[in-house]
Amino acid sequence: MAKVQYPNPKFFKAKDNIDWKKQGENLMEVVGIFGDMLKETDWQQYGKNCLSVLKSDGERIKGEFSDFMALSNDEKWDRVVNGERSLGRLYRKGAMCTVRREWRGVVDTAYDFWEWARMWGMLLMTFSKDLIPAMNSALWYRWMISYFCCHGFMDKNIMGLRGSNLRMSHAATFSIFRYVAENLVLLSKADRKNGNSTELNKMLFTFDEMTMGQIAAGFPDLLAIPHQLLPMFLVSEIDQLVCIPYIDAVESYGLPSDTCPVPSSECGALVIDALPDMGSLFISSSMPCDGSTMASSYFARRFPNIPVFHLCFPVRYADEETVQMGADDIKACIKAIEDATGAKWNWDHYFECMKRFNQETDLELQKWEINKSSKPQFIGPSYELFRKWNYEMDGGIDPRVLPEMQKMNQMLQRAYERGESAWPERKMKYRALVWSCPAHYYANFSNWLANCWGVDVLVEMESLNYTKHLETEDKEEALRDLARLYERMVMRRHTNGGYQNVVDECWRQCEAWNAKLVIMYQNVACKNMATVQGLLDEQGRQRGYDLIWVEHDLMDPRTVSRRTMRDKVNEYMRTVMRAEPVDPSLVEFEDEVCM
């Protein structure tokens, strides 16, 4: 089999067919909007706000300086070498970003800036592969603007980190951002509103973000993009406000507000035309839950030009009687892709990718072993996101990821042998698990938990998925294995197939990770989890676990704000645990509009 370069250069080289007249019209519309905004701006108030920001900056700098000078010499040295301790200072009321980057000590700050620059370099190089459609996306889609803040996202996910955990987190973030950047460029090229590359669209199929990417491993000549991932799912982790217009749009259309914000936002994005029109086929999915199943009819209606294949998996996945039905549907899906694109399924390439995926799974298990120990090493939001992305979207397809993971594991092993800790020692007070789905609009909540209260989230429920090796020789069994994998996608592995998968499993994992504290997320619209909350509560108490219930609305911070989420933990820690905060500046701060 001829080696296929990844990502295939022909995707980037595909010819664009930009309709310049249409772009011109859109540009005029955008200019009009900006014009209206400028006209409606109260410039006097704006001037006052700028002055107020300057004044606040001045006061902050003065305060930071005097606080520093008030420290003893040893403490001063500690701050220079190990970094600052009051991270609440980085937030300012009404600001959309932090006031500055974090001081992590000389070495780590220098390293952090190196990674910051490396990320910029990668982004510029990637976008330069076809800059015009990519930048033009910003004129079509408001979500594209949020990606300009991706460095801020990186910063917030590594807040408070030092040493090896910081380095591993950067490595993980880099892999994800590269995937995002490449797909943003290709998505913009393919979008019929924008780059309109007929050549690329012939090679492109898209799939529901709520399914897995591994099926693309059998089509090395094709590009597969999760359709809503970049315009909605991932960007909602970067910018907490981005899904609000989608949710409002679809609720105005008539959708009840009690439905899960993921399918609601997907449908809302369709209502306000925020999804690109691209690809030769869309693979919809019945996963992970009832709401997501229903979003596919909205997609089919918005894009009647794109054929849809509905990839559906049995819900009772532990019942081996059902596996063949899943495998048969994968076969049908492969045929649908072949029919739509003219490409042929390539077993050799599929097996090659799955061998890689199996190796990546082994590396993941090594991380778990170390994180289960008394010296966990690689924890925090960057790792949590990386695990989900690697399992769900990369899936062994990108050959660059395996060596990067190997490098991460080397760092992990070294850090463990040296006796490092994932967070500075004072922040390693409580071992915790996260159960249920975390809030997208508070992607770095586990980071705050550690920085503020010393609660260290060792693993999330969503990370604990299928870890068996996939079959890489027998073709029929390989399809059955792929079905087993898909059926155990993120979230679905726990919330589907019977309460044992989420209730009994929680206690099993608490024991395995030696965690007594559980951050019990309560997505107020997740019926799969809501319907076991009594059982979790009852059994958790019987077993002597500390459960902190934290409500959230996944993608809508208006229902439960970040601050309200923090308050739930603050109150529990104060009143039940009788704990003192590690960093009091993080107990109360304003981030209502902060990305």
Added chain:
Amino acid sequence: MKDLKHLIYFEGLLENADNALIEKKKKDGGICLGYTCFHIPEVLLNVDRCFSTRLRAPNTGSIDIATYYMSNYTCEYARALLERAIEGGYRFLDALIGVDACSMMNRSMEHFEILQVNEKPDFFVTHTDMPFKITDYTVEGYRRQMRVRVLDRLTEVFGVDTSDAAIRKAVEEHNEVCRIIQELSQLRKKENPVLTGYEFHVLNLVTYVCPKGEILPYLQETLEEVKKRKPDKKNPYRARVAIVGSEIDDPSLTKLIEGCGALVVSDRYCFGSTPGREVIELKDDEDALTQICRHYMEVSECARYISDEKVLQRRETSDRLAKEFGAEGIIYEQMKYCDYWGFERALVSHIMHDEYGWPVLSVDRLYNNGNSGQLRTRVQAFVESLEIKRIHKEEGKA
């Protein structure tokens, strides 16, 4: 119109999940199987000594304990069943045939097991997997689920005969009930019908909750009575509507709508007659179980089926029924917190209006609605709008 002879008796049968006919059948050695969802082929639960009852929780009051277990933003039907189960209201069941079709109902069934709400030593809850689309392999998957998770369990636990012959016998009795309901249903097409929507709702509902053999004589007698029934001289209703949507097992909802002046002429909802009361035609050259599974998949109107042809089928069925039964508007309803119908209702209520040209009332509702003032106001407004449309039409304005 003169009251139906057995109407009060039928209403009485609906007052409790465990009714007189169920008790009678059990005394005669019947095995009572509870189920909640159309995805479980009702006819399979009526093989040999078994008989089915579709679970309801009539006269539900507080659902606080179920809310503790399942939270307050989940389907009230699922919670009402759990509450009733915890109270001991389903101790008469011998088994519960559950489906993992919607998560909330599945969890409700799981709580039956975990909280051990039925103390019978042989009582079991079985969970079955339902397909999302119709293909050869999903029909086969469905068949296997019904064989392994339902029929074989019945044989193992109760020694029930689930052979092809036994299934075919159950189909015969099932079809007899269906034919009567179909015939009654057709009478609703008349301009001045001899059967109200409420009466039909009650008649249809008793066929779901009572043993078929026990209810059949009453149904036959009622059919003859209705055929001879004289309608009121002046049609008391101001409009005719079709209902489409999720589970309705409470006839007082139909009563409420008809109390607002809208005769309910078509019932395309779970527990309604479409789907559910279609005659099952069996061929001799294929096993009965496969044919039954295919039949149920084909006639199902559940929003959970996501394939394009089923999505279209749902819209076409709503349109067809509304036309056939002379409806002037469609009420799209959903049980609050139902994800499937929440998405379906939002989209299709627009489509039925914009593309099929139907006046549509789109509502979400609680499990028990008999006294909902809010719902009454909305239906009244809808009836008025239908009247105005009719006047405009007569005046040639629309």
